[in-house]
Amino acid sequence: MPAAVYDGGGVITVRDVDVPTVGADDVLVEVSHCGICGTDLHLVLGDHARPGSVLGHEWAGSVAALGAGVAGWELGTPVVATPEPGCGVCRACMRGRPSVCLRRDPPDYLSFRGAFSRFVTVPARRLARLPAGLSTRVAALTEPTAIALHTVTLAKLEPTDRILVTGAGPVGLLTTAVLASRGFHDVTVVEPSPLRRARALAVGAATAIDPGELPVPEIGLPVAEPFTVVFECSGHAAAAEAALDQLDYAGTFVFVGTGHDPTRVNHNRFIVLELTAIGAFNYDADGFTSALGLLASGALPTDLLIEPTDITLDALASTITALARTEIAGKVLVRPEVSA
Ligand SMILES: [Zn+2]
Ligand SMILES: [Zn+2]
Numbered sequence: 001m002p003a004a005v006y007d008g009g010g011v012i013t014v015r016d017v018d019v020p021t022v023g024a025d026d027v028l029v030e031v032s033h034c035g036i037c038g039t040d041l042h043l044v045l046g047d048h049a050r051p052g053s054v055l056g057h058e059w060a061g062s063v064a065a066l067g068a069g070v071a072g073w074e075l076g077t078p079v080v081a082t083p084e085p086g087c088g089v090c091r092a093c094m095r096g097r098p099s100v101c102l103r104r105d106p107p108d109y110l111s112f113r114g115a116f117s118r119f120v121t122v123p124a125r126r127l128a129r130l131p132a133g134l135s136t137r138v139a140a141l142t143e144p145t146a147i148a149l150h151t152v153t154l155a156k157l158e159p160t161d162r163i164l165v166t167g168a169g170p171v172g173l174l175t176t177a178v179l180a181s182r183g184f185h186d187v188t189v190v191e192p193s194p195l196r197r198a199r200a201l202a203v204g205a206a207t208a209i210d211p212g213e214l215p216v217p218e219i220g221l222p223v224a225e226p227f228t229v230v231f232e233c234s235g236h237a238a239a240a241e242a243a244l245d246q247l248d249y250a251g252t253f254v255f256v257g258t259g260h261d262p263t264r265v266n267h268n269r270f271i272v273l274e275l276t277a278i279g280a281f282n283y284d285a286d287g288f289t290s291a292l293g294l295l296a297s298g299a300l301p302t303d304l305l306i307e308p309t310d311i312t313l314d315a316l317a318s319t320i321t322a323l324a325r326t327e328i329a330g331k332v333l334v335r336p337e338v339s340a
Contacts, residue, residue, distance in 0.1 A: 002338050003117030004313045008051035010044055012317040014338055017054075019119050026121045027073060028065035029081075032136035033310065033333040034058060034115040035144065038171060038235060038257065041324050044317075046260060056334065059115035060130065060139035070124040078130040080142045081122040082288040099150070099282035116316060118336045128288055131296035137310075138295055138302050140333055144170065145295060146287035148178040151256050151280035155229050163187045164227040165205070166243045167234025168196035169323070170331040171257055173203050173305055175231050180204025181299040188227070190214060190243070191234075192326070199329040203304050214242050220272045222248045235259030244269065253277045307332050312339045 003017045022028045035058035043049035063077045086098025093101050113120065130139050152175070157163070163184060165172050168191035179187050180203070188207040189200035197208035217223045226248035232240045235257030241264055244253055253275060255263075269275065284290065294300060307330045311319050319332050 001118035002313055002336065003054050004056075004316045004334075006044060006049045006051060006053050006055060008047065010047050012044060012320075014313045014316075017117065020113065020121045022065050022067045022121055023123075024067045024069040025123055025125070026067040027063055027070055027079075027124045027127060029061040029079060029120050029122055029127075030064040031059050031061040031115045031118060031120060031336045032078075033060060033140040033335060035140050035170075036316070036319060036323060036332045036334060037144065038169065041320055042258065042260070044320055045324055053112065054114045054117050055112075056114035056116035057112070058140055058143045058331075059120070060136040060142065061115075061120070062136065063127075064119060067124065073124060073127065078134075078136050078139070079127045080130065080139055080288065080292070081120075081126045082128045083283060084126065086285070096285060098285050116313060116334055116336065128292065131292055134292065134296040137333060138306070139292070141174070141295060141300075141302060141305065141331060142288060142291045144174055144331070145178065145291035145300070146283040147171075147256075147280070148174045149290050149294070150283050150287055151175060151231060151254055152178055152182060152184075153284050154278050154280050155231070155252055155254050157182075157184060157229060159183070161186065161228045162226070162248075164230045164243060164246055165189045165200070166230065166232050166239045167191060167236070167257055168193070168200040168205075168208065168329065169233070169326065170305070170329075172196075172231070172233035173199055173330060174300075175233055175256065176200055176205050177203040177300050177305055178294070181294060190239070193329070196326060196329045199304060203301050211239060211242060214246060217245050217269075220269070222273065227251065230254065231256055232263075233257045237261040237263045241266075244275075247273065247275055249273050251275050255279045305330050310335050312337045314338050 034056040086093040086101030087103040090102040189205040200208045
């Protein structure tokens with residue numbers, strides 16, 4: 001089967017690899033579409049992925065073969081894979097945070113067998129059926145939508161919140177759209193790319209500004225029109241630091257976007273304004289069910305969140321570069337084929 005294999009040194013090569021063997025409790029899934037995530041960009045452009053690995057974790061597909069011990073699934077059923085549930089008894093699980101269950105196997109970000117390939121295998125217990133009417137193409141947004149829902153959950157928003165979203169790439173756009181779907185419309189997006197600013201307005205932001213328009217506060221005081229909550233979706237330290245300066249007293253800062261350079265946090269400002277910082281990593285306990293329901297409801301502008309033209313495996317490397325240059329606003333979906 002064709003797969004986009006990471007060869008090291010930032011190089012991705014499309015080649016034929018063996019179809020993965022299906023264990024007794026596994027299901028073989030034929031991938032329909034797999035989204036390109038910021039994590040994939042970091043793993044490739046930062047040369048963090050292990051050579052020989054196949055990336056891609058935002059996918060949907062259909063059941064193609066069943067392990068010997070699997071019952072209850074039919075070939076052709078459209079599915080996504082859900083995360084392993086938490087143990088239910090550790091400190092994190094008891095606090096409703098199964099994403100960071102203390103008894104989870106350590107995640108392997110570097111060498112996992114992902115879905116930039118025609119087939120993947122998944123333990124049958126992790127499969128979820130798509131709701132009626134939801135295409136596998138749109139369902140490829142399930143995982144990032146579950147992340148956006150989780151960030152919004154963790155922020156514990158109030159109806160009166162003034163929200164700032166930094167970065168209008170795929171994560172910031174999806175966060176903005178999820179906020180709008182939940183009734184939060186006082187959302188300002190800060191983003192240097194005019195293309196991405198326009199898309200942010202189209203998916204639900206009330207205002208979109210250039211980072212240069214953000215004011216610098218006086219020491220120990222909020223800016224003139226502060227925000228109560230920031231969702232930092234860019235992963236850029238400078239953006240995060242400028243956004244921290246925009247928070248009001250008792251404001252909440254949510255780190256969503258990962259990035260290479262650590263953010264410098266002005267602890268004096270945190271103390272004097274009594275700010276809260278939150279890291280949002282994965283999903284609510286019911287995150288995939290909620291994400292599938294939200295996507296199937298039609299409440300998200302998926303035609304604006306997903307780029308209109310899907311790519312094939314051979315265009316993955318060049319598209320990763322274009323995404324890193326912010327030449328593309330929305331989520332790019334990969335069809336696991338090779339162009340003719
Ligand atoms: Zn992702
Ligand atoms: Zn646990």
